[in-house]
Amino acid sequence: MFLLLKYTLLYTVVLMMVALGGMFSERSGIINIALEGIMVIGGLIGVIAIQLMPAGSSAAAIVICSVLAAAVAGMLYAALLAFASINLGADQTIGGTALNMLATALAMVIAKGFNGSASAKLEYSNRPFVYEIGPLTVNVFLFIGIVILILSYIVLYKTRLGLRLRACGEHPQAADSVGINVYKMRYIGVLISGALGGIGGMAYIIPSVSSWNFEVGVSGAGFLALAVMIFGQWKPFRICFAAVFFALFKSLANIASSIPAMAALGWTQNMYNMIPFIASMIILAFTSKKSRAPKAEGIPYDKGSR
């Protein structure tokens, strides 16, 4: 039971942070399907940052530096999407897909180069990130995640930035006509999503294991986060609940072999691993009919066409 709780917490935080990132991007009008790739890059740079920290650094310093590194890496990677879709007016879905494909390959090259060997597996110590509270193991990302959730809500609904960002995702011509720089707002949206995606990638990789093979990327977590975002209707707290829901499925898949009732089914591990994705397909098939995406998302904004 504690195992289930532990995994659910872990995945909730990951899915929520990444989905919140996606929310900022889509609310500004850019479909960010590249979250998967952004997570990979963020996770990779985060892991490398941990390794590069001088020996004897305090736990707090390691956490802060590596998380910042992951966020910045995610932002830089997302900036590619922003440039392609905002400046060049490229198709956002295709641009995002290209970035996803590039990310895993790039991560392997960098990891192998860093290792100086043919293995893309990086080892690191995750001690600074993990705390034991009674029988429960929690990681620092839980706290980061809660802060990000609250901040996301405040930024989106209580600040000038949030109001303008949302206007750009709904009706960019209206925003433009009152003097808002649509391109700037969309850059901000995509960059925030890059930062959150990067941190999310690290939160996915680091807490549970002490080595990661970057040949597997983040195995679909970014796409699950997209499902969470849609199921959460592009709203912060609903995204949080949706994340819990999906995390539960994903955790069940992870520990299925240790739950007697599920183990009795005698499936292979791959079958269990499919559970969260099948669940997301079914849920989205039923709920997406009613979902209301930001109206202008996916449409490149051209100042000239009025």
Next chain:
Amino acid sequence: MSDYIIEMLNITKEFPGIIANDNVTLQLRRGEIHALLGENGAGKSTLMSVLFGLYQAEKGEIRKNGEVVRIKDPNDANALGIGMVHQHFKLVEVFSVLDNIILGVEPATKHLGFLQKAEARKKVLELSERYGLKVDPDAMVEDITVGMQQRTEILKMLYRDNEVLIFDEPTAVLTPQEIDELMKIMKGLAAEGKSILFITHKLDEIKAVADRCTVLRKGRCVGTVDVATTSKEEMSEMMVGRKVQLVMDKAPQKLGESILSVQNLTVRSKRHGKPLVNNVSFNVRRGEIVCIAGIDGNGQSELVYTLTGLMKAESGKVYLGDRDISHMSIRERNLSGMSHIPEDRHKHGLVLDYSLENNLVLKRYFDKQFSSRGFLKFNEIRTYAEKLIEQYDVRSGQGPVTVARSMSGGNQQKAIIAREIDLGNDLLIAVQPTRGLDVGAIEYIRKELLRQRDSGKAVLLVSLELDEVLEVPDRILVMYEGEIVGELDPRHTTAKELGLYMAGAQRKG
């Protein structure tokens, strides 16, 4: 201080191949309502876009209070106190009225930019009280009426303390009652010292509110007149450049048997399950024009989609003559005698990237006359196209091979009309056939509809234009929220009565 708050002097604006504004001068007095009259394509919108900073003029200058100013973008215009209500509202549907008003000039804390909506709300409520602009600041824009959306747009300008207010065709989307109210609001604004520029092509409205009127024709300024001392006929002649027959002469009616008969037709929305067309029954007989009137979005489009086969009905029957066509395909309906001039000529009327001749045979290319064994007979098509172009006076750059996209709206519409009428069908369904066209083309199309009626065809007209609804048809059916709420005789009704039906305030039958 200068008499004029805004002066646009000798403005020339060129686009590739066309001079949109040629040496146009417009002077706006403080506190007046100044109408800008002209046909479509006369350059009204371009001129206002220059004033609002969307375009830069090649020649000429703009002065505010006598001083030369440069307006490079809408922000500059806003800083000079110039605001605009666009023809298509620029409102975010899922925002509240208040959020839409403050967007772009939000009151917020200096640090971190937290919104301070309380003071904004106070100011909005004050303005709304002072100018009689009733709005609910917390309502979502998607839930409020078009009239209230327009008031929101006006409040947007007032909130920014604009002194010069541009209204771009503000009455096109309103009911007659809402138009009256808007006129009152505009007068109130002028009385409070705001200066208003009012773009329109409706002479009644100019007569009702404007002090002066500047007329544009083909990019040139024809003159500025005093509205009180100029008749509608004079203004219309200035606008068009010749005398226009605004009132149609109708031949006496020769009614025949019923051609189109609709029985208990219901269409439900796929998205929210609400009925878009609710239990509608009517018929159209030979030799009459029946007009479906109503405010846009009350089920007229869906009704026509169902009649023409673009959409499926949930229940009910449609008969053409005595044949049940309810389940026929679109082509079968066409072949059974239905012609359709669609609402959206770009989407449903033409293949824009095809040549004119191919568009003209779009509904009959499969005839023996135009194809054999699956191959098209290009010579026949060319001959046929040339005949129609001649007969219906469709003007285009390169005749039959002109790409439809490059033609003007009026000529695109003429091409569709030529194609549909030449099918020789008993029923003609014409949906907003004159939308966006200039007076000359409108006159032509209305006469063509009457010709069809006089030659014993049945015509179903769907129109949003009040004057069209009152002038052209023999019977008017008013649709409100998917239902037919009344049948009126155009000879014995007024715009006011029609408006009450259109707004759902009155119904019979």
